[in-house]
Amino acid sequence: MAEFVGAIDQGTTSTRFMIFDHGGAVVATHQLEHEQILPRAGWIEHDPLEIWRRTENVIEVALDKARLTADDLVAVGITNQRETTVVWDPVTGRPFHNAIVWQDTRTDRIAAALERDGRGDVIRERAGLPPAAYFSGGKLQWLLEHVDGLREAAEAGRALFGTTDTWLLWNLTGGRSGGVHVTDPTNASRTMLMDLRTLDWDDELLGFFGVPRRMLPRIRPSSDPEHYGATLAAGPFRGAVPLAGDLGDQQAASVGQLCFEAGQAKNTYGTGNFLLLNTGHEIVHSTRGLITTVAYQFGGSAPTYALEGSIAVTGSAIQWLRDQLGIIGDAAESEALARSVPDTGGMYFVPAFSGLFAPHWRQDARGAIVGLSRFHTRAHLARAALESICYQSKDVVAAMQQDSGVSLQVLRVDGGVTANDFAMQVQADILGIPVSRPVVSETTALGAAYAAGLATGFWSGVDELSSNWAESKQWTPSWTADQRADGHRQWLKAVERTLDWVEIS
Numbered sequence: 251m252a253e254f255v256g257a258i259d260q261g262t263t264s265t266r267f268m269i270f271d272h273g274g275a276v277v278a279t280h281q282l283e284h285e286q287i288l289p290r291a292g293w294i295e296h297d298p299l300e301i302w303r304r305t306e307n308v309i310e311v312a313l314d315k316a317r318l319t320a321d322d323l324v325a326v327g328i329t330n331q332r333e334t335t336v337v338w339d340p341v342t343g344r345p346f347h348n349a350i351v352w353q354d355t356r357t358d359r360i361a362a363a364l365e366r367d368g369r370g371d372v373i374r375e376r377a378g379l380p381p382a383a384y385f386s387g388g389k390l391q392w393l394l395e396h397v398d399g400l401r402e403a404a405e406a407g408r409a410l411f412g413t414t415d416t417w418l419l420w421n422l423t424g425g426r427s428g429g430v431h432v433t434d435p436t437n438a439s440r441t442m443l444m445d446l447r448t449l450d451w452d453d454e455l456l457g458f459f460g461v462p463r464r465m466l467p468r469i470r471p472s473s474d475p476e477h478y479g480a481t482l483a484a485g486p487f488r489g490a491v492p493l494a495g496d497l498g499d500q501q502a503a504s505v506g507q508l509c510f511e512a513g514q515a516k517n518t519y520g521t522g523n524f525l526l527l528n529t530g531h532e533i534v535h536s537t538r539g540l541i542t543t544v545a546y547q548f549g550g551s552a553p554t555y556a557l558e559g560s561i562a563v564t565g566s567a568i569q570w571l572r573d574q575l576g577i578i579g580d581a582a583e584s585e586a587l588a589r590s591v592p593d594t595g596g597m598y599f600v601p602a603f604s605g606l607f608a609p610h611w612r613q614d615a616r617g618a619i620v621g622l623s624r625f626h627t628r629a630h631l632a633r634a635a636l637e638s639i640c641y642q643s644k645d646v647v648a649a650m651q652q653d654s655g656v657s658l659q660v661l662r663v664d665g666g667v668t669a670n671d672f673a674m675q676v677q678a679d680i681l682g683i684p685v686s687r688p689v690v691s692e693t694t695a696l697g698a699a700y701a702a703g704l705a706t707g708f709w710s711g712v713d714e715l716s717s718n719w720a721e722s723k724q725w726t727p728s729w730t731a732d733q734r735a736d737g738h739r740q741w742l743k744a745v746e747r748t749l750d751w752v753e754i755s
């Protein structure tokens with residue numbers, strides 16, 4: 251009898267396959283990074299075929315490690331970096347272009363034009379998003395305008411759009427020989443093309459970006475008892491497993507953290523940081539720079555919504571120290587380096603590499619290191635980079651509390667950066683509330699597994715999942731109120747210095 255659930259987590263830096271048991275414990279995992287293609291300043295691409303090959307590989311290796319086969323899996327869920335835009339030919343199975351990644355800023359002019367002529371307010375009201383290069387709609391418009399023959403192909407039904415969930419589901423279910431073309435409302439809510447109320451593509455929004463409806467996937471529930479399809483004997487599972495859960499990775503982490511009640515929140519620290527607050531069945535529009543998004547839609551039930559504080563660059567600032575500056579050999583080294591100095595010596599680093607997302611939404615910002623003097627070393631920079639992750643989170647927590655009236659007593663955290671003890675202590679110090687990490691810190695994959703397992707009856711309902719959450723570690727604040735206020739005041743000054751840098755006409 252099948253006793254496990256699988257989850258594919260297709261993230262910005264890597265792809266994982268994880269296998270969970272009924273208690274939500276990890277049975278096996280395998281993970282592979284893929285290349286970050288940086289053709290020009292501000293452009294970030296991924297090769298969709300490389301992502302598919304990595305996905306096949308991590309599935310095969312994790313199953314082998316656990317000595318399991320397709321027959322041992324009740325279902326598989328998928329979760330993914332959101333917004334990253336893939337367009338491919340359903341006949342050849344080949345992408346028309348590299349995927350344009352969510353952090354890519356090439357479409358900031360498209361977003362600025364929407365804002366100038368008033369269409370931005372329609373997008374805010376209907377899709378819950380401010381016009382920004384971050385979301386898929388502008389990326390898709392750019393591809394339609396810049397890739398030879400793509401518009402004609404799209405209008406003739408010979409080009410498909412998808413985020414990476416859609417791309418992988420299509421490949422897993424047969425690709426050119428009948429792959430399904432589907433997504434879920436959490437992913438669709440990141441495109442600027444979906445109406446939050448109807449959970450359907452909206453013709454007026456499609457018109458803003460010149461997107462033909464026929465290239466868009468069907469929007470199916472995030473946890474789907476009817477299943478999107480099944481894996482194939484010829485594919486990496488070497489057998490048929492129902493594909494029954496699909497959630498954008500930040501929404502998946504929220505499900506993995508069991509944020510099922512209005513007022514519950516989590517903060518995920520990966521390539522970027524994403525704080526999500528469950529607002530129940532209510533669509534709440536922010537007045538302080540948060541976005542409105544679908545948290546999940548299980549089966550045919552009414553969708554649950556969330557307010558989100560999205561930060562573009564957090565863990566990727568640590569990758570930048572590693573890959574571009576070469577001052578650390580791996581991300582974990584940032585901790586010892588930061589601890590080797592007592593403070594940053596007044597240095598602040600604002601990693602506004604893709605402009606600033608929440609709560610500022612300033613596409614004209616670019617990164618800055620301020621307060622530099624001859625005294626400063628790479629250790630100060632590592633410390634300032636880790637602090638920047640925490641200060642950026644402080645700003646979205648503050649906006650969230652003011653917008654929602656919810657006063658967080660503790661911040662539930664997960665994601666790669668939470669392995670850094672120093673950073674999590676600084677986070678508690680800067681926020682002035684405890685920070686708590688669960689035993690299974692891979693909440694993103696766990697959330698996708700929950701979505702798939704709930705759809706197939708492996709778990710009877712969300713109540714059954716509550717016993718699966720346990721805390722592994724809590725950090726409590728140690729700074730005085732004055733320390734907190736002084737540090738934050740300087741941080742806000744540093745943020746000011748990054749603004750109005752790039753001219754977007």
Ligand SMILES: Nc1ncnc2c1ncn2[C@@H]1O[C@H](COP(=O)(O)OP(=O)(O)O)[C@@H](O)[C@H]1O
Pocket residue numbers: 261262263264519520521522564565566567568569581582583584585665666667668669670
């Ligand atoms: N010990 C650490 N200290 C600081 N940052 C870390 C540490 N370990 C991983 N990271 C950062 O976490 C990110 C990866 O986290 P992950 O949750 O896997 O992200 P994603 O899902 O976005 O690929 C990378 O950007 C990496 O730099």
Ligand SMILES: O=P(O)(O)OC[C@H](O)CO
Pocket residue numbers: 260261262263330331332333352498499500520521522560
């Ligand atoms: O892949 P991650 O974890 O960096 O998450 C990326 C987000 O989904 C972007 O919106």
